[in-house]
Amino acid sequence: MSIFENIILNGRPAGGKSELIDFIKNTPLAERRExxxxxxxxxxxxxxxxxxxxxxxxxWEKVGEPRLYSTAVPGGYVQxxxxxxxxxxxxxxxxxxxxxxxxxxxxYDDHTVFVEFARGVADGGFKRAYPLFxxxxxxxxxxxxxxxxxxxxxxxxxxxxxxxxxxxILAHKLPEEALQRFSAGxxxxxxxxxxxxxxxxxxxxxxxxxxxxxxxxxKDPVALNARYxxxxxxxxxxxxxxxx
Numbered sequence: 001m002s003i004f005e006n007i008i009l010n011g012r013p014a015g016g017k018s019e020l021i022d023f024i025k026n027t028p029l030a031e032r033r034e035x036x037x038x039x040x041x042x043x044x045x046x047x048x049x050x051x052x053x054x055x056x057x058x059x060w061e062k063v064g065e066p067r068l069y070s071t072a073v074p075g076g077y078v079q080x081x082x083x084x085x086x087x088x089x090x091x092x093x094x095x096x097x098x099x100x101x102x103x104x105x106x107x108y109d110d111h112t113v114f115v116e117f118a119r120g121v122a123d124g125g126f127k128r129a130y131p132l133f134x135x136x137x138x139x140x141x142x143x144x145x146x147x148x149x150x151x152x153x154x155x156x157x158x159x160x161x162x163x164x165x166x167x168x169i170l171a172h173k174l175p176e177e178a179l180q181r182f183s184a185g186x187x188x189x190x191x192x193x194x195x196x197x198x199x200x201x202x203x204x205x206x207x208x209x210x211x212x213x214x215x216x217x218x219k220d221p222v223a224l225n226a227r228y229x230x231x232x233x234x235x236x237x238x239x240x241x242x243x244x
Contacts, residue, residue: 011146208238
């Protein structure tokens with residue numbers, strides 16, 4: 001049974017990326033491989049890296065130095081406009097994937113890596129982000145975009161914060177200013193030409209993509225299983241076709 005190597009997972013904040021990963025983690029491995037084409041799951045998310053930089057800003061401020069990347073606001077941080085931090089983090093994704101996973105013999109025989117991030121048009125959108133990945137990573141990657149409206153993203157951002165357990169990866173909430181930056185403007189439809197699935201030409205590599213429509217929100221595990229498996233099975237068909 002074929003499994004994905006790298007899945008670049010995108011969408012608006014609170015649109016359902018973490019929920020999909022959580023659902024798959026709780027699916028038995030044999031079923032996971034058969035229905036979702038995903039092996040042992042490894043997740044890298046630039047939210048963690050961003051948060052580390054913002055906490056470092058707090059420390060710089062404590063020693064009397066200016067903040068480098070962010071402004072502290074009630075409930076969190078908003079990144080400075082116009083800096084290159086998000087560009088650097090895409091390059092970091094490539095470096096980590098190449099160093100920690102692609103360099104290990106046999107790693108992808110039973111592992112799938114999720115590369116998770118959100119981008120708004122204020123930071124160049126996905127049109128700017130995707131070409132920053134190395135050709136080597138893109139050759140072994142597919143893209144899954146989880147699509148919800150901006151209004152739904154805002155609603156879920158608040159609901160997730162209220163409902164999630166204190167130590168769950170789901171228990172973070174973006175301040176309104178940050179949510180607007182990453183969520184209000186999306187260029188996904190522009191990048192894909194409005195297609196629900198197909199390939200994107202990046203560095204001369206045909207990278208398969210599928211758009212997963214994640215509205216209305218589903219709570220029933222059977223319905224979620226059907227929604228997720230349909231998208232990932234379509235994505236695998238495109239992935240296999242690239243090697244024909």
